[in-house]
Amino acid sequence: MKINQLMTVMLTGMVGLSALTANAQSDSTKVIKHKKINVSLSFGDKEDSVKKAEAPKGRFMGGITFTRLDLGFSRLIDNGSFSLSPKNKFLDYRGIKTSTVSFDVLYFGYRFNPKFKVYIAGGFDWTLIRLKNNITIQRNTPDLTYVEDPVNFSKNRFSSSYVHIPLNFEFRTKENDKGxxxxxxxxxxxxxxxxxxxxxxxxxxxxxxxxxxxxxQPVRVGGTVRIGYGGIGLFTKYYFNDMFDSVSQKGLKNMSFGITFGLN
Known part of the structure; x- marks a missing residue:
């Protein structure tokens, strides 16, 4: 599926779901139940409340959301090593300023019981590499190439943006006295x-x-693990295929780790 088609599908879904949630109040979540399908507009850890009885039966759920906001650091892995090989040394980066940002905007899934649910989501993901060297990565080339510049860049950022579609399996404990x-x-x-x-x-x-x-890479495949308490947690992501679709960068992958906000 082409990106513009994918975006059209996502936007169409958002418009349709917006119609269902047009009466959402200013509080964090409004739940609309119809034929055992739970649709919500949510911002954070508000899917269930400690005041609400744990539902023993399974149910569908979905809606527009702003959850699982991941903020963290990205690292390049060159054929299993965190040190870049000579052919990739031009991508040397400032670790503390090389980051990742991602979040979900749509989700749909099924809760089997109070402790387990499966859902698919849709959102956006950015990897922001802060280069050390005074180089410019070249456009419209068959392979990843660069030129050295006779200037001193105060910022030289090389980034990618993706639409991501995760399939999540969520396990959770029973609420404690603090909800x-x-x-x-x-x-x-x-x-x-x-x-x-x-x-x-x-x-x-x-x-x-x-x-x-x-x-x-036009299509990137990876996996994510998150652990958390309440609405805050830690995450790590690893991408199984190469970061670039180029022969010289074969075996160069990336991973990320950091803090997750809005677990629910």
């Missing part, structure tokens, strides 16, 4: 490339942005 519970969420994920971007800032050239696919 909190522990979570374990894991599952595979497929992502579709939107675009790549180089953003540079220098005194000589000012601020510049260049967009291209930059040989990023």
């Amino acid at each position: 909190k519970r522990f979570y374990l969420v894991l599952g595979p994920e497929v992502s579709f490339l939107l675009n790549g971007m180089v953003k540079q800032i220098s005194s000589e050239r000012g601020k510049q942005k260049f967009r291209d696919d930059y040989d990023f």
